Amino acid sequence: MIAVMNQKGGVGKTTTALNLAHALALEGRRVLAIDLDPQGNLTASFGITGHQIHGVDRVLLEGRALAEMAFPVREGVHLIPAGQWLDRFEQERSGAQQAWRLRRALEELEGYDYVMVDCPPAAGMLTMNALLAVEELMIPVASDYLSLQGLARLLRILRQVEKRLQHETRKWFVLTRFQKRRRLAREVREKLESYFPGQVFSTPVRELVALAESPGFGQSIFDYQFRGAGADDYRGLARELMEGRAA
Amino acid sequence: MIAVMNQKGGVGKTTTALNLAHALALEGRRVLAIDLDPQGNLTASFGITGHQIHGVDRVLLEGRALAEMAFPVREGVHLIPAGQWLDRFEQERSGAQQAWRLRRALEELEGYDYVMVDCPPAAGMLTMNALLAVEELMIPVASDYLSLQGLARLLRILRQVEKRLQHETRKWFVLTRFQKRRRLAREVREKLESYFPGQVFSTPVRELVALAESPGFGQSIFDYQFRGAGADDYRGLARELMEGRAA
Numbered sequence: 001m002i003a004v005m006n007q008k009g010g011v012g013k014t015t016t017a018l019n020l021a022h023a024l025a026l027e028g029r030r031v032l033a034i035d036l037d038p039q040g041n042l043t044a045s046f047g048i049t050g051h052q053i054h055g056v057d058r059v060l061l062e063g064r065a066l067a068e069m070a071f072p073v074r075e076g077v078h079l080i081p082a083g084q085w086l087d088r089f090e091q092e093r094s095g096a097q098q099a100w101r102l103r104r105a106l107e108e109l110e111g112y113d114y115v116m117v118d119c120p121p122a123a124g125m126l127t128m129n130a131l132l133a134v135e136e137l138m139i140p141v142a143s144d145y146l147s148l149q150g151l152a153r154l155l156r157i158l159r160q161v162e163k164r165l166q167h168e169t170r171k172w173f174v175l176t177r178f179q180k181r182r183r184l185a186r187e188v189r190e191k192l193e194s195y196f197p198g199q200v201f202s203t204p205v206r207e208l209v210a211l212a213e214s215p216g217f218g219q220s221i222f223d224y225q226f227r228g229a230g231a232d233d234y235r236g237l238a239r240e241l242m243e244g245r246a247a
Numbered sequence: 248m249i250a251v252m253n254q255k256g257g258v259g260k261t262t263t264a265l266n267l268a269h270a271l272a273l274e275g276r277r278v279l280a281i282d283l284d285p286q287g288n289l290t291a292s293f294g295i296t297g298h299q300i301h302g303v304d305r306v307l308l309e310g311r312a313l314a315e316m317a318f319p320v321r322e323g324v325h326l327i328p329a330g331q332w333l334d335r336f337e338q339e340r341s342g343a344q345q346a347w348r349l350r351r352a353l354e355e356l357e358g359y360d361y362v363m364v365d366c367p368p369a370a371g372m373l374t375m376n377a378l379l380a381v382e383e384l385m386i387p388v389a390s391d392y393l394s395l396q397g398l399a400r401l402l403r404i405l406r407q408v409e410k411r412l413q414h415e416t417r418k419w420f421v422l423t424r425f426q427k428r429r430r431l432a433r434e435v436r437e438k439l440e441s442y443f444p445g446q447v448f449s450t451p452v453r454e455l456v457a458l459a460e461s462p463g464f465g466q467s468i469f470d471y472q473f474r475g476a477g478a479d480d481y482r483g484l485a486r487e488l489m490e491g492r493a494a
C-alpha cells in the first residue's frame with residue numbers, strides 16, 4: 001500500500017499516481033487508486049467528471065466501505081474518487097481516532113495487489129490518514145530548489161509524527177519534471193541520491209508535454225501515447241517498484 | 248492590496264509574489280509582502296532562514312500588530328514571514344470572526360503602496376483570510392490542463408464565498424511557466440483570454456530556469472539576473488499592474 005505524498009504543490013503527485021497505477025495494471029497487477037485530494041485531480045485525469053461524485057469522502061465521513069465506492073476505470077485499475085464532500089473531512093475535527101480512519105477502512109479491503117493513494121498539497125488530516133494507512137511512501141521531488149526545500153520540511157514532519165504514533169513507512173523518492181540539460185535538475189538529483197542512497201528510483205520522470213496533455217483528455221500516458229517517452233518512464237518506474245525496488 | 252491566490256499547487260504563486268513585490272519596489276513603490284503559507288517558501292526565497300521565525304502567525308494567533316512583525320528585506324520591500332506556528336491557524340477553528348482577522352490587522356497598517364499576500368495551495372482558513380482582506384486577486388495559471396481545472400474550481404469557490412459574505416474583489420490572471428512552442432500553453436492562453444477579456448495580463452511569465460534557481464540563493468530574479476528574460480517578464484507585469492492594468 002503506497003501513498004504518493006508531498007505537501008509541496010505541483011511536484012507531480014497526481015501525474016505519478018495516475019500513470020504508475022495504470023503501468024502496474026498493464027504489468028498484470030490489480031490496482032486500487034484512491035483520490036485523497038478534495039481538488040479531485042486524479043479522478044478527472046482518469047476521465048471521471050461531474051460534480052455529484054461520491055467517493056472516499058463517504059468512507060471517511062460516513063463509514064461506508066471502500067469496496068462500495070470503488071469502480072473500474074481501466075483494465076486492472078479500480079478508482080475511488082475524492083467525492084465532493086472531502087473538504088469537510090480536512091476542515092473538521094472529530095476526535096483522536098480521526099487520523100486512523102482510512103487505515104481501518106483498508107483493513108476490510110481485499111483483492112488488490114497495490115493500493116495507491118494520491119495526497120493533497122498539505123500536511124493535514126487527509127495526508128495523515130494516508131500516512132498511517134500505508135507501509136510505503138512514494139515522494140515525488142520536482143527538479144528545482146523549492147521542491148528540495150519542501151522535501152526537507154516533509155521529512156521533518158514525518159519524523160515527528162512517526163515517532164509520536166509509533167508508525168513506520170519505507171520512503172521512496174522519484175525525480176519528476178526532470179530536464180537533464182538543466183544544471184539545477186542535475187544538482188537536485190545528486191543531492192537526493194547522496195542523502196538517500198538506494199531510495200531514489202533510478203528512472204527520473206522527464207519533463208514531457210504529453211504528461212501534461214493526457215489529463216486534459218481524461219487519459220493516462222498509456223492511453224494517450226503508449227509508445228512515447230512518458231510511457232517508457234512510468235513503465236520503468238513500475239518495474240523498479242515491483243522488483244522491490246530502487247535499483 | 249493584492250492576494251496571490253490559487254489552490255492548485257505549483258502554479259507560480261510564490262515566484263510571482265517574490266518577483267512582483269521586488270519589481271514594484273524597483274519602480275519606487277513601498278511594498279509589504281506577507282507570507283501566508285505555513286511552508287514559508289516566500290520567506291525562504293527572500294533569503295530569510297531559520298526555524299525560530301516569528302511572523303504573521305503571531306498576528307493571527309495572538310493579535311500582534313502587522314507593523315511589529317514586518318522588517319526590510321530589500322530596498323522598498325518589507326516582509327512579514329509566515330512564522331513557525333502558522334499551521335495552527337489553518338488547523339484550528341476559533342469562531343465566526345476567524346476569517347476576518349487579517350483584514351482587521353491590515354486596517355491598522357499604514358505606509359505602503361502595495362501589500363502582496365502569498366497564499367498556500369488550499370482553500371482553507373488562511374486563503375479565506377487573504378480573500379477577505381484584499382481588493383484584488385492575482386491568480387497565476389500555469390500553462391497546462393490541470394491548472395485550468397484548478398482555476399474553474401477556484402472561481403466556483405470564490406463565487407460562493409463572495410456572495411455569502413458580500414465581499415467583492417477584482418480578479419487578474421497571469422499565465423505562468425509559459426512555453427510558446429507548446430500547443431498546450433497556447434491553448435490555455437487562448438481559453439483564459441476568451442473567458443476573461445481585459446483581465447489577463449498581456450505579459451505571460453515564461454518558463455525560465457533562472458526563475459527556479461533564484462530562490463535557492465535567497466534571491467529574487469532582480470538580485471539574480473537583473474538583465475535577463477525573467478526580470479523583463481516580472482518588470483512588465485509590475486508595469487501593467489501599476490497602470491491599473493491588463494492592457
Ligand SMILES: Nc1ncnc2c1ncn2[C@@H]1O[C@H](COP(=O)(O)OP(=O)(O)OP(=O)(O)O)[C@@H](O)[C@H]1O
Nearest residue numbers: 009010011012013014015121207208212256391393
Ligand atoms: N513529467 C512531467 N512533464 C510535464 N508536465 C508534467 C510532468 N509531471 C507533471 N506535469 C504537469 O505539471 C502539473 C503539476 O503536476 P501534478 O498536478 O501531477 O502535481 P501535484 O503534485 O499532484 O500537484 P498538487 O500539489 O496541486 O496536487 C500538472 O499540470 C501536470 O500535468
Ligand SMILES: Nc1ncnc2c1ncn2[C@@H]1O[C@H](COP(=O)(O)OP(=O)(O)OP(=O)(O)O)[C@@H](O)[C@H]1O
Nearest residue numbers: 009144256257258259260261262368453454455459
Ligand atoms: N516561470 C517559471 N520558470 C521556471 N520555473 C518556475 C517558474 N515559475 C515557477 N517556477 C518554479 O516552479 C516551482 C513552483 O513554483 P512556485 O513554488 O512559485 O508555485 P506555487 O504556486 O507557489 O507552489 P505552492 O502551491 O507549492 O505554493 C518552483 O520551484 C519555482 O521555482
Ligand SMILES: [Mg+2]
Nearest residue numbers: 013014037041
Ligand atoms: Mg495532485
Ligand SMILES: [Mg+2]
Nearest residue numbers: 260261284288
Ligand atoms: Mg507557494
